[in-house]
Amino acid sequence: MLTDPDGFYEALLDAHAGLSTEESQALNARLILLLAHQIGDQQILTACLRAATQRNAP
């Protein structure tokens, strides 16, 4: 559980402030890779991928 969920969300948006779409996409890609490394658990990552992918399904 995050101690300050709203604070995290704000920081995430702030990190993208002033970036072009392209720069934002690059930032997100770096962020995903860094977070994946921090999670460090293949099963959790697979579950996250599944959860994120399902949202795209019609």
Add this chain to the structure above:
Amino acid sequence: MTGLSPAGYDLPVYEYVRPPEMTGKPAHRHKVAIVGAGLAGLTLACDLASRGIACVVLDEDDTVGVRGASSRGICYAQKSLEIFNRLGIYPHIRDKGVTWSVGKVLRGHDVLYRFDLADGSLSAQPPFINIQQFYIEWFLVDRIRELGRTDLRWRSRVVDVRQETDFVTLRVETPDGSYLLEADWVVDASGHASRVRQSLGLSTKGELGEDRWCISDVRFQKDLPVERWTWVEAPFNEGRGVWQHLMADGVWRIDYQMLPNTDPNEASRPETAARRLRDQLGPDVAFELVWVGAYSYRTQLMDDFRCGRVFFIGDAAHVKSPFGARGGNSGIQDAENLAWKLTLVLTGKAPLALLDSYHAERHPAAVENIRVTRRSGRFMAPRTAMERLFRTALLDLAPDHGFARQLLNTGRMCVPHRYAPSPLTTGDAGMAVPNLRLDEQHLGDLLAGEGAHFLALWCPRSPEDGLGADLRALVHEGWPLRMQTIQAALPPLNLSPGDVLLIRPDMHMAARLTKAGIEDVRTALARASGHV
């Protein structure tokens, strides 16, 4: 050995001899016929000869390599070098080739990642030697001739294959016309466009990759470290990938990634190749092109590496892109895997069922190699804007983050496949054991010699441990087995007193038996030799 001359490579030419089948002399049915004298076929012929098994080799050409072309495999991995050591040609490879272990991944002029494959290596052979493929084939032919058991038939093209009830008939075309040759077993080592496969009506699943590459083999006067360099984004190749490493005769192989729609003829024109090299080496370095050729990646896999009395090894059975040198090296391992099994069966030491394990072990190895090389290919040639975005993110993170450097997949170097699960493997085993030093000799020395045998490495609990006498009794029963005591804690084996390791003729571990009783050893040995 003449090697490189100003006119290119001077390769040996082998004499065609009219076969006994065409001269009215009595022709016999061969035990084993090998179709194709390339890397895999010659390794098998040499391995069989070293084990005392005669065979006939049929090759449509009369030289080594592909006439006039120096391309093909250049990196020979530790496992292959261990095999060549057992076959007796390793010293020639070491003396002629380039031993290397350091690789670097670059982006522009920055080194993102450096690895040394020698770190932690426990084998008598180095991680890699680079040498032109035809030199290996040349050494193998010389060694096969020295052993004097093999009937090497040049300019002999197999055009038709017929399976009879208990043998195979091959139709062979020669300069004197065609003849029929009979063999108990046939091994197809004739490469990705195998006519044997076609003749038997067997298909191979495959695809031709979009990614185009162009090799330039070149000599130049510029001191560079003997290392394998890979650029993910090379400034001198319009931001695309480049490979650079050294092989024998001072020849560098430089492999340039092209655009997918590149015209291969244009890419391999000498002027085009020279322009790329000029961009890479700078204006003042003199260079000499040895060979230039464009190619694209190809993946192929047969469903079954055996059809009746015909086995498929090397590129005939499986083809993958060149990342990690997994093509030629896996063909060499196919050959070794089949050689000891054929030897045990032909000498009556193992049942026919042992031969079924060739497909059971080498097909998964090919599947694994194809999976690994596909992943590297996808890293080197991103398919979509999003794939490229993630790759760029990794390259950006790599200088500061170790985990990102690990993900830079410019090719995972060839390692021996672990045979697990396998019908021959007992428990948690199946891995290749490196050519370790054991007291006075190396592990491979204990597995060399005629025939094929397993090796029980064991660690006595006391000087009068009765297991030794029990193991000797197994040998007297006729099992193909030798035994050797070793000290506990020899890395990486780390045995405890009372443990037995059963090592196969190909140096893979068939079983690791803790606190073993003789019946455990017998059961594992029976399983490893196809008896159950």
